Amino acid sequence: MYNSDMPSREELPTTAQLLKSTAIAAVAATAILVTIVLPSEYAVDPTGIGRTLGLTQMGEIKMQLAREAADDRSRDTAPAPAPRSSIGGFILASIIGTAHAQTAERTDETVIPLKPGEGVEWKMTAPNGTAIRYSWRSEGGPINYDMHGTRAGGGRETSYKTARGVAFDEGVLTAGFDGSHGWFFRNRTSQPVTVTLRTTGAYTNLRPMR
Numbered sequence: 001m002y003n004s005d006m007p008s009r010e011e012l013p014t015t016a017q018l019l020k021s022t023a024i025a026a027v028a029a030t031a032i033l034v035t036i037v038l039p040s041e042y043a044v045d046p047t048g049i050g051r052t053l054g055l056t057q058m059g060e061i062k063m064q065l066a067r068e069a070a071d072d073r074s075r076d077t078a079p080a081p082a083p084r085s086s087i088g089g090f091i092l093a094s095i096i097g098t099a100h101a102q103t104a105e106r107t108d109e110t111v112i113p114l115k116p117g118e119g120v121e122w123k124m125t126a127p128n129g130t131a132i133r134y135s136w137r138s139e140g141g142p143i144n145y146d147m148h149g150t151r152a153g154g155g156r157e158t159s160y161k162t163a164r165g166v167a168f169d170e171g172v173l174t175a176g177f178d179g180s181h182g183w184f185f186r187n188r189t190s191q192p193v194t195v196t197l198r199t200t201g202a203y204t205n206l207r208p209m210r
Contacts, residue, residue: 064188065164105202112195114143114187123150123182124203126175132201135170139196141189142167149181164188173201180205 013021039050043060050056112120126132147161158176163169165188175181181203187193199206 107200110197114193116190119186121184121209123180124206126203127178130175132173134199136197138167138193140193144186146184150179151177152179
């Protein structure tokens with residue numbers, strides 16, 4: 001079947017032409033890498049064009065999120081405290097169960113100031129199945145947070161919910177086990193931030209973790 005004429009030797013590009021095209025492509029690729037890819041992906045802007053176009057700021061945000069994720073992974077993989085003896089755990093579980101039976105529902109409003117770069121953890125003690133209604137709002141800028149719990153007697157933390165760069169959240173925290181439950185808030189902005197946390201439920205010992 002006839003498709004097209006084969007090109008003649010004269011119509012084929014010469015070696016010089018191929019080298020010229022390759023050089024032009026290499027220069028164009030390098031220019032794109034330096035002015036677009038490096039600023040937008042890694043916040044590296046040797047020419048200053050990326051910041052003018054707003055790409056360097058995008059890269060800085062991506063790098064900050066990457067550092068946040070690394071910090072979270074480091075915290076999650078930290079060695080867990082040594083578990084207590086089975087007798088101690090039984091006694092502690094019995095104390096928590098008795099306290100739950102006697103704990104009335106309470107409501108608290110907690111004001112948490114955060115300096116630039118500062119992080120703080122607030123938790124409460126509650127047995128398995130406790131439903132705690134909550135809402136929090138940050139003033140001064142958005143924050144990063146991780147809502148999680150730690151089993152009574154020690155053990156690895158379990159994350160219920162996490163987000164970055166938000167200024168408000170509300171819902172119900174349902175304890176998945178006997179232990180302490182709450183939030184880790186971090187201010188990654190350059191300004192002081194104040195978080196106002198409101199909680200309602202049958203819990204005890206709402207406090208900052210030191």
